[in-house]
Amino acid sequence: MNNSDVYNDLTLYITPENFYIEPVGQDSLVIIDRTTETVNVQRNVGQIPAANSKKDFCGFLGTINLLAGRYLVIATQRQLVGYIAGHAIWRLAKAELVPYCRSTLHLNQEQIADNNTQLSMIEFVLSTPYIYFSYSYDLTHTLQRLHDISPEFWSQSLVDRADQRFVWNGHLLKGLKRPDLRNFCLPLLHGFISINQCRINGLDFTWAIVSRRGIYRAGTRLFRRGIDRDGNVANFVETEQIIDFRNDRASFVQIRGSIPLYWNQLPDLRIKPPPSIMDIDPQEQTLACGKHLESTMAIYGKQVLVDLVDQHGAEGALEKSFRDAVKNLNISSVKYEPFDFHSECRKMRWDRLSILMDRIAPDLEENGFFLILRDGSLSSLQEGVFRTNCVDCLDRTNVVQSMLAHRNLEIVFRKLQILTQNATLENQISFEMLFKNVWADNADIISTQYSGTRALKTDFTRTGKRTKMGLIQDGVNSLVRYYKNNFTDGFRQDAIDLFLGNGEISVPMKVERGWRYVTFPSVLLIAMAMFVASAVFPQRYSTESLMYLLFWGSMVAATATTIFRYGKEFIDRPRLTEI
Template sequence: MPEPNNPRYSVATTQSRPELLGLQTPMKFPSPRLSAPPAMGNFDFEEANKSERLVLSKFILYETKAIDRTSVSELNVIEDDAIYSKQEINDILSGLGEGNRVTGGLNKVLEAYGIVGFIRFTEGFYMSLIMKRSPAALIGGHYIYNIDETKLLSINSQSKPEKNSEEQRYISTFQNVDLAKNFYFSYTYDITHTLQHNMTRPPNRRNFSYNEMFVWNHYLLETGFRSLKNQSDWILPVIYGFVTQSKISVYGRNIFLTLIARRSRYFAGARFRKRGTNDQGYVANDVESEQIVAEMSTTSFHFSGNKLFDNPNYSSYVQHRGSIPLFWSQDLANMVPKPPISINFRDPFFSAAALHFDNMFKRYGAPIIVLNLIKMKEKNPRESILGDEFAATIEYLNQFLPPNCLKYVAWDMSKAKKSDVDVIGTMEKFSEEFIAETGFFHSGPEPSINVLRREEKEGKPQSRRRSFRQNGVIRTNCIDCLDRTNAAQLIIGKCALAHQLYALGIIDTPSIPYDSDVVNMLTEMYHVQGDTIALQYGGSNLVSTMDAYRKINAWSNQSRDVIESIKRYYNNAFTDAEKQDAINVFLGNFVPQKGKPSLWELESDFTLHFEDPRFRRPRRSYINWWTKDALVLNEGKEDSLSQQEMIPRRAPQYEDENDPYTGYWIEHYRPSELTSFSKLFAYNINSTAPIKVPNENYDYSPFTVRQAQQNRLIIRGVRNWFAVPTTPTQEQASLNPNVSATEEKEYKRYIKQFRNVALASTPTGNDDPSLTNHSDYHNYFNYAHIADGVDPTRDLHVHSYDHQVYNTHKELPTKVAVMQTVGNQYHSNSATKNRYKDYENWIKTGRLGANGKGRNRGDSTSRKGSHRDKIKNLNKDI
């Protein structure tokens, strides 16, 4: 861009107050893995409190026509570090307008919400701008936005290139990557990294870096900003994949469930165009899926104390999917739905696979659990060819590794589906074993009730776990890493969700049943994620959904699968080539240059994704193929406290500042604006709360199993996939609500319970029979004459039942303390212990029951009888 004293484009920004992003001192990371945050040896606390960052959420672009921009061969973007007030911005704009009055002054071009980046084809530079956005998720008060509309603006000239020119063809190819579909960004939250990384790394700006593997506009940003590491406030990384968020309503408590899928930009492309791996170890269809659970009693990542990132209500679990890391492909010349699979090159040392797994160790730590779901035995070998070679790969690499770092599990999921094998049950057993080995992330100490449960189970005192970290990851694959992989990840995600909810103190056991509202919602979220990834990579929705593996609606599922298979075959045959060209241009894999063949003149894009043999880097050791610092196993040891818990908060700079990150999530809470619930994203997101309730006995718990799929209630789901249509009768019922006879009787009893009590004045010796004959007159008289020397402890008579209740509540804390100290002193039938458990159950569910069993769930007779006895006794007392 030209110098700012006479620019073609000037930018006036709208930003929040200068915010503290966090500290960034020169620190050496041992590895970019999830499991081990960097050491605090060189941490500068003073520098941490000085670091600031601007949040540029909207800007206005202005244009002048005072310079010649038809022959610009180099792009020079200059940033002004000064921060201007609104009046100063107006003065600058007025000065630019006056200075360029001869050439037309200063013209407003557009308003935008961010810069995707810059690109040049054959003639000049273009700037890609975000014109429309919509919130997709809310994490810690930080919005994640979906790009709804973009605009490609020419910097050099306003005239459009000729219709059939090479420039216009490159523009059309570039725009085949639809940025309005499944591209996401955030101004204040690093969506290129996991929640565990973001909440455990020191928040120093100089140490801040995006995960370039998932920054899809990396090439576009480098064209303008040279490097993503220069910490420019204008840099806005964009990920490609899927983001969705739903709300679990637990008796008024809101639990946010977020699903984020990040696609790798390395070796990216369409299904039959990108298979296996390249020689740098990057695999096709590499997707990182993160499942975040947050209890929203406190929104921010920071609690009310004096520490950073100490909110214990956040949890996440990360999974990975990716193609089999071998050199294999499928021949497209035959034009059949399932082309034959061939291994193009066999490396006896499996160098590409070694690079792939070494990269995964750096990203996730150890162990890496490989779950291979392809067919193992076939009459005409196809998938099994890769299965045998993949098993040999793991066996070779494992012989040099320490134990339990790389595990391989092969399970023919297709065969199990066609047989009588319980696919869901088998996969759940795998999931529980895998999650126990990798662990999951929890941002704070476990709830005290979980410690008590563990003490009861172990029979001895237990220490409270201060934090949880995920070390390692489950890597799932089938042939396409779409259908079977998505079903397996859903089951793993269900088991992980149960552990996450248990760790947050939401449920009392780490298990949630199928056909409950929460699992139905999770299933739909994973189905939409699977459909989205399948469309991006394969050209159609999922072929096999979870209903197929649960053997539900077999006929409708079969017809659906046939239709989706036809769509996938058509797209693979006729549209994948254009899709692959667009991705190569967008990612900068192919850069148009003079004297270089055009993209459409290349026979294939092989040279764009593989190293030139003439300039290949030196080969790594065939034996010591891994990075030692990355092998950090989860051995069950308690992690040390996160670095942020040692970082003191700086003094507030503003009167209304209660948090060092004020303004970082001010886009969610807007104290200076009037709004309504209907406009709040957090209020309108999908929820397990039912829209319509059929009867007064409806159980609002999202963990209750519903009777049958066809009878499920209308629940606000991602696509309302299990919603039933309303009938005129239901509509009339909603417009004219009726109160049940039981509820009306209870209401009348409540309002009439003191009707017989006389409206008497203070007793003065009056012998009015309506007063003296009342059963409570004696107590009332003594209390009114307490100043006359009456001893209330002697003359105030209390019912024996009240004495018993008082003594029980007085002694209960002592007995509970004894129970906590000696877990096995009271046997399971102890009345005190059962009373404590009943109280715990009432706090969680709002119901009275015997330890959450019998009267609370299945024993309806007991429940009704108990309720009847209570009403009877209550009426007797009245």
């Protein structure tokens, strides 16, 4: 193995005093004192005593401090996804937490319950689809960044040289990024990876999609919107499309992220709570937007801001504020490209997306793509990036990103002579089907991580057209989103914040509810039951039965109205951080 590679097969020995981590076939040994929590690395000369138990595992992910004390976090099962540039890429299949403390006798019953809740939160994040890692490849970097980095970069450990924006267990590895632990610490990527062996015109190549979900301002759909004071936006995702043809390697990168302004859209039991721009001085909004664009320009170069939100109503106010901020910044290398997706494509006229594609086609050519040839020579660089957003940066965004990726593929395939100059991908039926399904899978996974459900509008991504069955499926997903965003996302947001080190472990996990939380839903259920009984059971309707029906119907309406009036009291809100 290379000096910076991470050990991939290890054994954990557990004694009452220590943890011993032994890499298979290596002479290093990590000894962790379970009481003082000190970590030492020694040469393995057989000093492991008789252990209470031992466990084989495939990756050291770090440690985390919860209410009961510190826990060791290890990867115990993995699944091979494929190979990028000859390096194996794995998906985390199972992880375990091993407590330093031998008992919870130092906690009272309430604290034990809170600790169990925190454990379930960490386990929830580790089981959210999907988390990836590699023992030898820098998954957090694009091919172009790996090419641009200085020689000193390669002398660092895998976790030290990773792009920290995308290292999801950075908090777990805090304090462990030491030279003597360089081969133990395994960085994790959260997002989506698909690696596929393909053939077009008798030519074999690898086509891969790597989506990297950012850790800054990470969270759930309605509790994390907009920008923070450091210029980080919610649901920031970098997606790289990679082609490897006989060791000629091409890369095309796109980014998505919440509108870079101060705004929110907190759940309140309404089907679609309107987005609200925070009452902040417009100049401060512009400065925050500028900070975000400056930081992304430093990494990606020129930017085309493809804004897909509605240009009327509550979304229209957001669109106007974003447009005004970009106009006021007046950055020559930033281009604002609005497209009212819902208005332009109403009545299932999704063919009108070609209007947008034709408008930004010159930018696609100008931004370029990264291409390094098999002899090591650099053929081209990507000098700009498309930053696409809708309100959620999920459904509409993924449709447009997949279309941009498709057009880039045709350019790359012609450059590599996989396609002739006048040929198009539409005639490559098997590859077209694969392409559409992979991008739809990308949409589903990124959406599940942010909103809790699969993406909407993926019937278009999978088939190239909008269907009635797709509309029905979108309706089902929208209802599930409504339930999760209102009644389970407080837990999900707390889980993400705890995992990333943004939440206080001492905060009580039990939620204190007001009297309305129990009273009004109980009254509503009783009223609904009585209304149904009054409507169903009478053999014939009389004035009395109609009065009962009217009364209980009025009770249902009045109680439901009251619940929606105080909607914010009924939602599942985060506990660990201020929203």
